[in-house]
Amino acid sequence: MRARPALRGTGWGLPPVCHDDPVSDRDPAADPAQGPTLVRPVAPAPLVLRGRVFDAARPAVMAIINRTPDSFWEGNRHASLDSAMRALDAAMQAGADLVDVGGVRAGSEGGVVTAELEIERVLPFLQRVRSAYPEALVSLDTWRAEVARAAAGLVDLVNDTWAGYEPELLDVAVAQGAGYVVSHTGGRAPRTDPVDVNYGPEELDVVRDVVATLAAGAARATAAGMPRERVLLDPTLDFGKTTAHSLRVLRHTEAVVDLGFPVLQALSRKDFVGETLDLPADERLEGSLAATAVAAWLGATVFRAHDVRATRRVLDMVAAIRGDRPPARSERGIGPNSLAVDGAR
Secondary structure: OOOOOOOOOOOOOOOOOEOOOOOOOOOOOOOHHHOOOOOOEOOOOOEEEOOEEEOOOOOEEEEEEEOOOOOOOHHHOOOOHHHHHHHHHHHHHHOOOEEEEEOOOOOOOOOOOOHHHHHHHHHHHHHHHHHHOOOOEEEEEOOOHHHHHHOOOOOOEEEOOOOOOOOHHHHHHHHHOOEEEEEOOOOOOOOOOOOOOOOOOOOOHHHHHHHHHHHHHHHHHHHOOOOHHHEEEEOOOOOOOOHHHHHHHHHOHHHHHOOOOOEEEEOOOOHHHHHHHOOOHHHOHHHHHHHHHHHHHOOOOEEEEOOHHHHHHHHHHHHHHHOOOOOOOOOOOOOOOOOHHHOOO
16 A cells, blocks of 8 residues: 655644744643744745746745637637737736746647647747747646647746656756746546546545645656756646535645645636535625635745736735735834834834
8 A cells, every 4th residue: 555645734634734943832731821823834946037036925826828729628728829928928027937838728628729829829929938038937728748848948937737747857857947836636647537436435635635646746757867846737627526525625725835846836717616606607706716815825925827917915914914925015013113023124
């Protein structure tokens, strides 16, 4: 029987994880008269791409630009280059840190997309991105090594959404000096929807499977020569998962963070949000932002999103609540006797 990884988190009886701190180390069962403890959430590992660092103080927003006519959300269908460029301009102005470009719809709906057609969709746009925004960090959403090879010199991150379906894709990313996303799809092939999915009888079995799979994928990536700071772990909600699975994995984001690599959460307008709230894709913004706030609190540092400005503001607010960054300004109640602990600067 496979050994089960230890899990830490904030639900289902798993203890919370805090920074080492002499105040927070006090026995929680001690005399309450001693007062509250100082709570500090887990400190995640940073992602470093082209010298730029993303961590708890500066989480990254990964804007989604789909070069497809049939994306699940109508608001992100950019079949024409002009439409894609307008979306790029809007994303950069709204505060995107990365741009994730894909040429194939993830699910089973829609027509067959060959590698040649995928390249035809993404390559001209990637070239225009580099020309218009040379400092922008670019991610390529593909499972095909052939597509990544065609994009040599144009991408900073290879988003392998289908969990190493083509193992050589990792080698292409290493050779190009790009980062690499390790994902979890429950062993599904590309463009397959989850049907009759089961990870075991226990509620945490799906979390254990996600953690074990991502740990193995990260080990494979580093063994292939990928630096740890460029390995990004994605629990990949919805892929190979029921809504109950996705909610449970989201709740235990911290268990993935504990593996010691930066963590990506792709939550935006997904089906688990829609089924939870019984809403169509057009009406899933608030649910997506709620999920984003929870994942950010638990230590995820990269967020793939359709709604860049709203996501940016949520992440900045959560970073301030966590204590990872100060408020943009601190004036309320500040006076001559105020101290740094009061917010004085």
